[in-house]
Amino acid sequence: MSKLSRLIGGFVRQHSRAYIVSGIMLAGVATLSVWVPRKVGAMIDGLANHTLSGNALLMEIGSLLLIGLSIYFLRVAWRQILYGAAYQLGVSLRTRLYTRMTLQGPAFYQRQRTGDLMALATNDIDAIEMAAGEAMLAGFDGALTLVMVLGVMLLGVDWRLACIALLPFPLMGWAFWYISGHIHTASTDSLKRFSALNDHVQETLSGVRTLRALGLEQRSADQFSELASKASDASLRAQVWEAAYEPAVGLTLTAATGLTLGLGGYLIWHNQLTIGALTSFTMYLGQLIWPMFAAGWVLSLIERGRAAWQRLQPMLDAPLAIDDHGTLAAVPAGPLSLRGISYAYTGQTVQAISDITLELKPGQTLGLVGPTGSGKSTLLRVLLRQVTPQHGSAQWSGHALDAYTLQALRAAISWVPQESFLFSASIADNIALARPDATRAQIEHAADLAAIHDDILLFADGYDTQVGEKGITLSGGQRQRVAIARALLADNDLLLLDDALSAVDTGTETRILQHLEELREARKGRSAIIASHRLSSVVSADLIVVLRDGRISETGSHEQLLALDGWYASQWRYQQLEASLDEA
Numbered sequence: 382m383s384k385l386s387r388l389i390g391g392f393v394r395q396h397s398r399a400y401i402v403s404g405i406m407l408a409g410v411a412t413l414s415v416w417v418p419r420k421v422g423a424m425i426d427g428l429a430n431h432t433l434s435g436n437a438l439l440m441e442i443g444s445l446l447l448i449g450l451s452i453y454f455l456r457v458a459w460r461q462i463l464y465g466a467a468y469q470l471g472v473s474l475r476t477r478l479y480t481r482m483t484l485q486g487p488a489f490y491q492r493q494r495t496g497d498l499m500a501l502a503t504n505d506i507d508a509i510e511m512a513a514g515e516a517m518l519a520g521f522d523g524a525l526t527l528v529m530v531l532g533v534m535l536l537g538v539d540w541r542l543a544c545i546a547l548l549p550f551p552l553m554g555w556a557f558w559y560i561s562g563h564i565h566t567a568s569t570d571s572l573k574r575f576s577a578l579n580d581h582v583q584e585t586l587s588g589v590r591t592l593r594a595l596g597l598e599q600r601s602a603d604q605f606s607e608l609a610s611k612a613s614d615a616s617l618r619a620q621v622w623e624a625a626y627e628p629a630v631g632l633t634l635t636a637a638t639g640l641t642l643g644l645g646g647y648l649i650w651h652n653q654l655t656i657g658a659l660t661s662f663t664m665y666l667g668q669l670i671w672p673m674f675a676a677g678w679v680l681s682l683i684e685r686g687r688a689a690w691q692r693l694q695p696m697l698d699a700p701l702a703i704d705d706h707g708t709l710a711a712v713p714a715g716p717l718s719l720r721g722i723s724y725a726y727t728g729q730t731v732q733a734i735s736d737i738t739l740e741l742k743p744g745q746t747l748g749l750v751g752p753t754g755s756g757k758s759t760l761l762r763v764l765l766r767q768v769t770p771q772h773g774s775a776q777w778s779g780h781a782l783d784a785y786t787l788q789a790l791r792a793a794i795s796w797v798p799q800e801s802f803l804f805s806a807s808i809a810d811n812i813a814l815a816r817p818d819a820t821r822a823q824i825e826h827a828a829d830l831a832a833i834h835d836d837i838l839l840f841a842d843g844y845d846t847q848v849g850e851k852g853i854t855l856s857g858g859q860r861q862r863v864a865i866a867r868a869l870l871a872d873n874d875l876l877l878l879d880d881a882l883s884a885v886d887t888g889t890e891t892r893i894l895q896h897l898e899e900l901r902e903a904r905k906g907r908s909a910i911i912a913s914h915r916l917s918s919v920v921s922a923d924l925i926v927v928l929r930d931g932r933i934s935e936t937g938s939h940e941q942l943l944a945l946d947g948w949y950a951s952q953w954r955y956q957q958l959e960a961s962l963d964e965a
């Protein structure tokens with residue numbers, strides 16, 4: 382696993398200018414800060430010895446004020462420059478994660494929880510950003526101040542005082558090491574618990590109607606409250622450990638001050654040290670507070686960043702569920718041919734589809750029917766390359782499906798799944814999703830073919846009606862027809878309908894199917910695969926394939942299958958009877 386330091390190192394190199402400029406400003410701040418106690422010490426000695434005139438004293442005070450102002454402005458400037466750069470790391474990590482997530486296939490999302498991924502994109506990346514910005518600079522600032530202050534204490538004031546003052550520091554080093562280990566564990570736990578909380582919120586919001594319908598609001602609220610208190614406990618544990626730095630610093634500095642005053646008093650008593658020098662020295666000791674706190678703070682930011690990076694990196698590096706090494710950038714017209722295709726989902730011993738062999742010529746329509754769970758959707762997923770079959774070969778126009786780039790393959794297919802997703806946008810924009818340049822007339826034509834045009838006109842804003850999260854809710858059947866309109870507008874070579882008419886009444890279904898047929902007549906070469914429970918959807922298909930337990934059990938035209946008197950024929954009779962009862 383690559384380390385956080387490597388990630389940050391690469392980032393610092395990339396933004397070296399910002400880091401160098403901030404570093405120089407910080408060095409300026411440190412130099413000015415170190416100068417102050419020496420000036421104050423000299424002033425005190427001057428006052429004590431009556432060698433400082435009133436004018437000189439005013440000048441000294443003025444120059445101290447000037448130094449204070451310069452320190453203030455330099456601090457503001459370096460923070461702005463540095464954070465501007467550090468936020469870029471957040472942007473770049475978020476973009477990397479987002480891009481990776483858009484490329485991942487269903488297998489990846491089956492393993493990951495949405496709330497967790499959202500937490501990674503927000504909370505965890507924030508923690509890494511802090512490690513690259515705040516921690517880097519506070520670390521540099523603290524280290525520089527420490528070296529300069531120690532240097533001045535040792536060489537500029539009194540080496541004996543410096544040596545005695547440093548005695549308690551190794552103990553503080555040990556305490557820091559011990560605390561940071563606990564912070565790492567507590568931070569990992571806290572990030573995980575925040576993810577779980579996020580996940581619960583996401584799932585509740587998606588399934589809020591089901592929750593309400595089943596009267597599970599209270600149970601869900603209780604679960605939320607439990608997760609929230611666990612998340613807050615975990616966060617508190619991390620904070621408690623972080624707070625432990627402060628007493629360690631306080632104790633060390635108190636011990637150092639005590640030792641300094643003891644030795645300082647002795648040296649003054651024996652005329653080996655001036656009062657001004659002891660004042661400077663204790664001021665320098667005070668200046669060590671910041672590097673000490675910085676060290677604690679930096680350690681905790683780095684541990685949080687490391688914990689976040691350990692969670693984020695596997696997501697960024699997770700191999701794509703579907704490899705995309707094809708080179709052909711377009712799918713030419715030609716037959717689709719499957720030979721002995723078998724596929725079992727990850728972790729499943731039973732194959733979802735077994736030994737599927739079939740051929741679809743350009744312009745043909747294939748009907749795919751079978752009981753629920755018989756493998757219809759899985760077969761369509763193979764064509765979309767959402768899953769990779771373990772056995773057999775799938776070719777389109779003479780090339781294996783994986784010889785095409787995923788982009789090319791999917792651009793040649795219009796897929797309408799069982800549950801279509803509508804984005805938070807207008808109906809027109811939802812239909813034009815695959816063809817944003819489509820004119821309103823083209824959009825309306827596609828909607829007309831999908832038998833949704835009249836429904837849309839009934840909405841107050843017509844095609845501009847907002848749907849999705851912030852808009853109106855379409856009925857299941859309306860949603861399916863908007864999705865079909867979307868697919869028809871895309872006008873690709875192969876149309877896959879996966880039970881896409883299940884929520885539409887039979888009359889509307891017949892109208893849509895008729896439109897599809899007219900469309901295929903008008904545009905030669907367009908093929909379609911219609912997977913459906915309802916046999917009326919596939920009656921006029923050129924070839925109907927019946928799947929049972931993942932295997933092809935019957936094939937033929939509607940008439941041939943009726944003559945075969947197998948599953949198809951008995952299902953047909955049953956569905957016809959059901960339809961006539963419905964009409965009666």
Ligand SMILES: Nc1ncnc2c1ncn2[C@@H]1O[C@H](COP(=O)(O)OP(=O)(O)OP(=O)(O)O)[C@@H](O)[C@H]1O
Nearest residue numbers: 491726729733751752753754755756757758759760
């Ligand atoms: N992601 C998955 N992981 C594991 N098993 C799966 C997954 N998706 C589907 N299956 C299993 O594969 C088999 C075929 O499912 P598939 O969805 O292809 O059937 P289907 O014919 O489309 O069913 P339906 O008509 O109910 O939509 C079923 O046994 C199903 O439980």
